[in-house]
Amino acid sequence: MRNFPRRLCRFCLTVVVLLGQSALLSAQELPALTLQEAEGQVLAVHPLTQVAQARVKAALGLMRQARAYPNPSFAFANNNFALERTFGLTQSIEWPFRRGYRIGVARTDEQITEEEQESVRQDVVAIAREAFFTVLFAQESARVADAFVQATRHLQGSTEKLFAEGDIAEFDVMKTKVEALRAETDLGKAQGQLQTAQSGLNLLLGRAEQAPLVLAGSLLTARPLRPLAELWSAAEEQNPLLLVQRRTVEREQLNLKLARTALLPDVSIDVTHGEDRQTGRVAPLLGLSFSFPLWDRKEGATEAARQKVAEAEATLRATQLQVHQTLLTAYNNWQIARDQADAFTKGLVVQAEQAATLAEQSYHEGAGDLLGVLDAERSLLTVRRDYALALFAMHMAWVMVERAVGVRPEP
Numbered sequence: 001m002r003n004f005p006r007r008l009c010r011f012c013l014t015v016v017v018l019l020g021q022s023a024l025l026s027a028q029e030l031p032a033l034t035l036q037e038a039e040g041q042v043l044a045v046h047p048l049t050q051v052a053q054a055r056v057k058a059a060l061g062l063m064r065q066a067r068a069y070p071n072p073s074f075a076f077a078n079n080n081f082a083l084e085r086t087f088g089l090t091q092s093i094e095w096p097f098r099r100g101y102r103i104g105v106a107r108t109d110e111q112i113t114e115e116e117q118e119s120v121r122q123d124v125v126a127i128a129r130e131a132f133f134t135v136l137f138a139q140e141s142a143r144v145a146d147a148f149v150q151a152t153r154h155l156q157g158s159t160e161k162l163f164a165e166g167d168i169a170e171f172d173v174m175k176t177k178v179e180a181l182r183a184e185t186d187l188g189k190a191q192g193q194l195q196t197a198q199s200g201l202n203l204l205l206g207r208a209e210q211a212p213l214v215l216a217g218s219l220l221t222a223r224p225l226r227p228l229a230e231l232w233s234a235a236e237e238q239n240p241l242l243l244v245q246r247r248t249v250e251r252e253q254l255n256l257k258l259a260r261t262a263l264l265p266d267v268s269i270d271v272t273h274g275e276d277r278q279t280g281r282v283a284p285l286l287g288l289s290f291s292f293p294l295w296d297r298k299e300g301a302t303e304a305a306r307q308k309v310a311e312a313e314a315t316l317r318a319t320q321l322q323v324h325q326t327l328l329t330a331y332n333n334w335q336i337a338r339d340q341a342d343a344f345t346k347g348l349v350v351q352a353e354q355a356a357t358l359a360e361q362s363y364h365e366g367a368g369d370l371l372g373v374l375d376a377e378r379s380l381l382t383v384r385r386d387y388a389l390a391l392f393a394m395h396m397a398w399v400m401v402e403r404a405v406g407v408r409p410e411p
Contacts, residue, residue, distance in 0.1 A: 032216030035132050038205065042128035045206035049124055052117035059106075059113040066106035070094060075272075088272030088285065095266065101258040108251040112244055119240035126403045130396065131201040136219050137392040138194035144384045145183070145190040151356070151377050152180040158364065172370045179374055219391035223398045228331050231405050232324065239323050239406035245316040252309045259305040262298040265291045323404055330400035337394035344387035352376075352383040 033041075043049055076087040156176040162168045199209040207213075225231065236242065270287035359376035362368030 030212050030214045032214045034216045035129065038132050038201070038215075039125050039128045041206065042131075042204045043121060043124055046124045046127075046204070048120050052113075052120040055113045056110070056117050059110040063103075063106045063110050066103045070266075084274065086272055086274045086285075088270060090268055090270045093267045093269060095261065095264055098258065098261045098264075098266075101254050101261065104254045105251055105258065108247055108254060112247045112251065115240045115243045115247060119244065122240060122403055122406065126399055128204060129399045129402075131197070131204050132215065132217070133219070133392060133395045133399070135194070135197045135201050135213070135215055136217060136395075137388060138190070138197040139215075140219055140388040140391075141385065142187070142190040142194045144381065144388060145187040147384070148377065148381045149180070149183040149187050151380075152176065152183040155360065155373060155377070156180045158360075159370065162364075167366070168370070175370060175374070179377075219388060219395065223395065225331065225334060225398065225401055228328070231327060231331065231401065234407075235323055235327055235405045236320075239404065241319055242316070242323060242406075245312070245319045249309070249312040249316055252305070252312045256302070256305040256309050259298060259302045262301065263293050265293065327401060327404035330397050330404055334394055334397035334401060337390050337397055340390035341387065341394055344383065344390060348383055349387055352380040356380045 070092040072089050072091040074087070074089055078085045156173075156179075159168060159173045159176045163170060163173045198213045202209055202211050202213060226234075268289045270285070270289065272285035272287065273282070274285055275282045356373075356376040356379070359368055359373045363370060363373045
């Protein structure tokens with residue numbers, strides 16, 4: 001019985017190790033998530049997508065309601081004093097063009113909600129893309145920080161060896177230890193940012209925050225864009241914000257026509273059956289009623305509808321200006337980031353790596369000092385980070401361009 005607690009501890013330790021190995025294997029075997037797959041999963045679970053779908057269904061219901069005809073009304077009267085009894089039906093007859101305008105307004109509202117749904121879908125896709133590229137950038141930043149940690153540890157080992165041989169002072173060993181500690185601290189920060197980025201993407205995907213996540217992609221993947229003139233033409237045809245506003249102009253024009261028809265009153269037909277119980281006579285009655293636009297000529301409503309048209313047209317022009325400005329800014333940012341990334345690719349990264357290698361070799365040979373090695377390593381770290389940042393900025397600008405153009409995501 002004395003060995004029972006020890007056996008229990010061994011069993012628990014074995015279980016923990018097996019669970020850890022199982023989690024590691026499951027993370028390694030997890031299929032890599034592509035950008036397109038991430039977009040689809042986020043679209044499927046994001047609440048804004050469900051909100052947009054509900055609005056479209058509501059608009060379809062209003063469309064069906066707009067097609068309905070007025071209901072007839074039934075009236076019954078029993079006058080015991082006059083010994084008369086009447087009952088009948090009253091049916092309002094709506095002018096056909098007024099009904100057509102009303103249906104047109106409802107149909108345009110339905111089209112507006114559909115385009116708004118597409119706009120929401122593109123917003124969600126843009127959010128998914130930004131989260132995806134943010135994780136890739138955080139992964140690259142953590143990799144760069146880890147490479148710097150390895151370099152500082154190697155340099156620390158070299159200085160300790162040189163100090164043991166009596167070639168350098170102890171002060172150099174202390175400086176490399178401090179630099180290694182700084183590098184490890186920086187790596188911890190980068191790893192924390194990576195965990196935050198992964199948690200954010202997991203939440204968008206409808207997963208647990210700490211769920212394992214493997215992405216298929218790289219910041220090095222090129223994402224070319226068409227010339228700016230072609231993008232402007234595409235934005236005029238595809239941007240959902242512009243499509244929504246054009247539909248809004250159409251709707252307000254129909255509302256103006258509908259307001260003008262208010263001067264023509266609807267006609268009501270009355271079919272009544274009357275009975276005189278004293279004489280026993282029964283006779284049908286046929287009536288026609290309508291109102292005269294004598295005092296209320298609907299001038300205020302017509303003017304309000306006319307101003308709504310002017311407002312919608314002005315809003316359309318403002319939306320066009322906003323889309324063009326957004327597209328121009330995003331395209332310029334993409335060009336700047338692309339040029340910066342090309343500059344790093346064509347020589348800056350390689351030159352920084354060569355400078356760090358030469359500085360360390362000179363230090364080991366006694367021709368250089370430790371400060372030069374540390375400066376070269378820090379410069380290499382900065383260049384690698386700036387390169388990753390330029391690639392990240394290029395991808396984020398691409399996301400903004402795609403959103404401004406209005407490229408429709410795959411359903």
